[in-house]
Amino acid sequence: MVGRDVAVIELDQVSLGWRDRVAVRDVSGAFERGSLTAIVGPNGAGKSTLLKGITGLVSPLRGRIRTSGRADSHIACLPQLGELDRSFPISTYDLVAMGAWRRVGAWKRFSAQEHERVRSALEAVGLADFGHRIIGTLSGGQLQRALFARLMLHDADTLLLDEPFAAVDMATTEDLMALLHRWHDEGRTVVAVLHDLDLVRRHFPQCLLLAGQLVAWGRTDDVLTPENLHLARHLCAGDFL
């Protein structure tokens, strides 16, 4: 077990589920502060459910999830694109600005400094000229860039991303992957649910392989072995990408 000062999120025999169905069973381990981890596994393996457990959207059926006790620590999440209501009539600028909500609150004035943060986040994701666009008019890749910009506004020390590169092209994936590396270099803890195992091998030092239960968690080379992938496929009896 990793020391409490090093672990930013600790899972102790955690089971999570929906109504009477267990989606993730008996997971123990820790995400270390400043680590860069991919969560992989077959469809229905419980990857999104695990992220929802960490953010508190789903309560454990059993076990405990401990997040860092530091007063200034803060977790921000990038949801799956499909969970966003794209018909909501909000501009790209305002969507990104929503990331500052924790600092600014609902009633305080949005300062010049916050406006500057929004502008520079839009620029960092290549959307400097898209602020005025209603989000429903953005392509999937542009919307994902906007959500990354919103994540920048959160300025969180732990970032959880659910399939951040689904439905985006290779150029966008590379740009957004560079942002993930930047956040990691800044000492933030980054956890991303991913399906592309080649991308995971190239970019993520740590990996958690899930199949309704923990198959392996540790160095990516040690986790993504043919034996472990075979076991995950067998446990979920589904298609592994």
Ligand SMILES: Nc1ncnc2c1ncn2[C@@H]1O[C@H](COP(=O)(O)OP(=O)(O)OP(=O)(O)O)[C@@H](O)[C@H]1O
């Ligand atoms: N809102 C929900 N209500 C009921 N069951 C759910 C809900 N969300 C997920 N589940 C179920 O929980 C199990 C795990 O789903 P989850 O979305 O966590 O898997 P996943 O590994 O993220 O899958 P995928 O790779 O397909 O996105 C599945 O059996 C799924 O049907």
